[in-house]
Amino acid sequence: xxxxxxxxxxxSFGAHKALDDVSIDFADGGFYALLGPSGSGKTxxxxxxxxxxxxxxxxxxxxxxxxxxxxxEKRRIGMVFQxxxxxxxxxxxxxxxFGLSVRGEPKATIATEVQRALDLVQLGxxxxxxPHQLSGGQRQRVALARAIVTKPRVxxxxxxxxxxxxxxxxxxxxxxxxxxxxxxxxxxxxTHDQEEALTMSDRIGILRDxxxxxxxxxxxxxxxxxxxxAATFLGDANIFRGDATGSGIKLPDGTTIAASTGASVxxxxxxxxxxxxxxxxxxxxxxxxxPANANMLTGQVSKRxxxxxxxxxxxxxxxxxxxxxxxxxxxxRLAEGQPVVLSWSPDSTVLIAAx
Amino acid sequence: xxxxxxxxxxxxxxxALLLGFLYLPIIIMAAMSFxxxxxxxxxxxxxxxxxxxxxxxxxxIAATWNSIEIAVITTLISTVLGSMASLALYRYEFxxxxxxxxxxxxxxxxxxxxxxxxxxxxxFGVGIGRGLVAILLGHVALALPYVIVVVSARxxxxxPELEEAARSLGAxxxxxxxxxxxxxxxxxxxxxxxxxxxxxxDQFVVSYFLSTPGQTxxxxxxxxxxxxxxxxxxxxxxxxxxxxxxxxxxxxxxxxKFGGEK
Numbered sequence: 001x002x003x004x005x006x007x008x009x010x011x012s013f014g015a016h017k018a019l020d021d022v023s024i025d026f027a028d029g030g031f032y033a034l035l036g037p038s039g040s041g042k043t044x045x046x047x048x049x050x051x052x053x054x055x056x057x058x059x060x061x062x063x064x065x066x067x068x069x070x071x072x073e074k075r076r077i078g079m080v081f082q083x084x085x086x087x088x089x090x091x092x093x094x095x096x097x098f099g100l101s102v103r104g105e106p107k108a109t110i111a112t113e114v115q116r117a118l119d120l121v122q123l124g125x126x127x128x129x130x131p132h133q134l135s136g137g138q139r140q141r142v143a144l145a146r147a148i149v150t151k152p153r154v155x156x157x158x159x160x161x162x163x164x165x166x167x168x169x170x171x172x173x174x175x176x177x178x179x180x181x182x183x184x185x186x187x188x189x190x191t192h193d194q195e196e197a198l199t200m201s202d203r204i205g206i207l208r209d210x211x212x213x214x215x216x217x218x219x220x221x222x223x224x225x226x227x228x229x230a231a232t233f234l235g236d237a238n239i240f241r242g243d244a245t246g247s248g249i250k251l252p253d254g255t256t257i258a259a260s261t262g263a264s265v266x267x268x269x270x271x272x273x274x275x276x277x278x279x280x281x282x283x284x285x286x287x288x289x290x291p292a293n294a295n296m297l298t299g300q301v302s303k304r305x306x307x308x309x310x311x312x313x314x315x316x317x318x319x320x321x322x323x324x325x326x327x328x329x330x331x332x333r334l335a336e337g338q339p340v341v342l343s344w345s346p347d348s349t350v351l352i353a354a355x
Numbered sequence: 356x357x358x359x360x361x362x363x364x365x366x367x368x369x370x371a372l373l374l375g376f377l378y379l380p381i382i383i384m385a386a387m388s389f390x391x392x393x394x395x396x397x398x399x400x401x402x403x404x405x406x407x408x409x410x411x412x413x414x415x416i417a418a419t420w421n422s423i424e425i426a427v428i429t430t431l432i433s434t435v436l437g438s439m440a441s442l443a444l445y446r447y448e449f450x451x452x453x454x455x456x457x458x459x460x461x462x463x464x465x466x467x468x469x470x471x472x473x474x475x476x477x478x479f480g481v482g483i484g485r486g487l488v489a490i491l492l493g494h495v496a497l498a499l500p501y502v503i504v505v506v507s508a509r510x511x512x513x514x515p516e517l518e519e520a521a522r523s524l525g526a527x528x529x530x531x532x533x534x535x536x537x538x539x540x541x542x543x544x545x546x547x548x549x550x551x552x553x554x555x556x557d558q559f560v561v562s563y564f565l566s567t568p569g570q571t572x573x574x575x576x577x578x579x580x581x582x583x584x585x586x587x588x589x590x591x592x593x594x595x596x597x598x599x600x601x602x603x604x605x606x607x608x609x610x611x612k613f614g615g616e617k
Contacts (some may be wrong), residue, residue: 072522079523085516089538099524
């Protein structure tokens, strides 16, 4: 086991900067998600760490050892591919045995290790099957067993759950997490699914256009996004743009929004505020000042989407559509067109410096 | 209902016609190799004399062995070289790759008569001259593009992640090729090898240009024999070759499931 350090890594393909000065520290034994839209550079970064491709500049270290020019077969990593990439000509057991066999391990050792790996992924009796005889979830487990049986220093996963249907994906998320804890391996996981990143990882790195936008524990990124992109890419957010006042922002129409978390922006500079839809209270009738929810706006319900345990209201405020999520508590539901008062706490408001 | 049945009948008739067109001449030839009359006279009179006298025809037998030998060596060389070339074209990007790939096709289209003339001039120019070595070199050159085209087509269906997965598990280039890539492209390699064998074994034009009286292949020898006067010995040797090559093809087809996965 080992941690991974990525320092100032850049990689261009022609004129396209796939990675632009990216630095991340992956601590030993952690579970990391690299999250970003397609083309953000997350897979390129994973391939640099794996050793399929070398950076133009920068340093990559695994367990303190510089590896940026070491080819993949000498890096002692384990990788699970998006399409599993199981060898179609080999049985499940031979697939798992491959890494041990190319290292020239004795047959007896291989047999024991393969069985242990099969048991770990709960496929104990399927060693004799061919990959095409397995279901998607089973292939996933074989790919995982094959990647960890060689006791790699790092486990790299390239959107490993993307090809599974929703229910199976949730099962596999739990399973993957269990196995990762059991063997305590440093795991780096590429995904474009924000929910997956939030539920599975200890830390998340958000990438955009080849740059690392923000990195930290899921709670921190969700509660204190440092950019509009991070706020809207990881979860939903209402964004207000205006001029910084020192304690919040002033919107173009003069309304002020107080913010007590986030960046400190000098008064007068351009800034924005982000508020999560579930932090906003929605009420009818006259606006009553409430010190706990000092930010207050009025608007009109333009649309309501009922989702069982909650409802999403779209509230129109001078042309800006604000999103509010209300838990289903049995309270009266608001009709479309109804005037409403929105209020929320400055503690729930994150100040973001303009990019 | 009536029209369906009629169409079905028409279809069966068409298939019968097609099979007849393909196989009837061969069947007649095979039958005549067992007929006593050298002039194809009926009634049919069973004999194996032609096979016996074939055994005495040293020239024909020598030419047959030459053909088999050259076809086998051509197959081995062009399959190995062609598969390696296909892998290189698949894996690497290099200057002039597109030009190289485009240059693979003209030799297939250029008439063998022209290729044969060119080879004859070339081999004399470099001092190889005519003979079995020249025939072998010529056949390898003719067969190589077929192998590369067939193996490359198979490689198009190969998932590059498989090689990456193997490398991530610690396999070096040789292990990746032998244990992952080669098993996948094997049906293509076998098909390419069959093509190479057929190109060489069937080859008349180029062989004719490059052979000398003592050093010749079966098709050239058969042609020479026919010019001297046709004997049913030719039917006999052709029948043997057809039976052997059909058996070979059927075995390969069965073994490698060319009809598709079951």
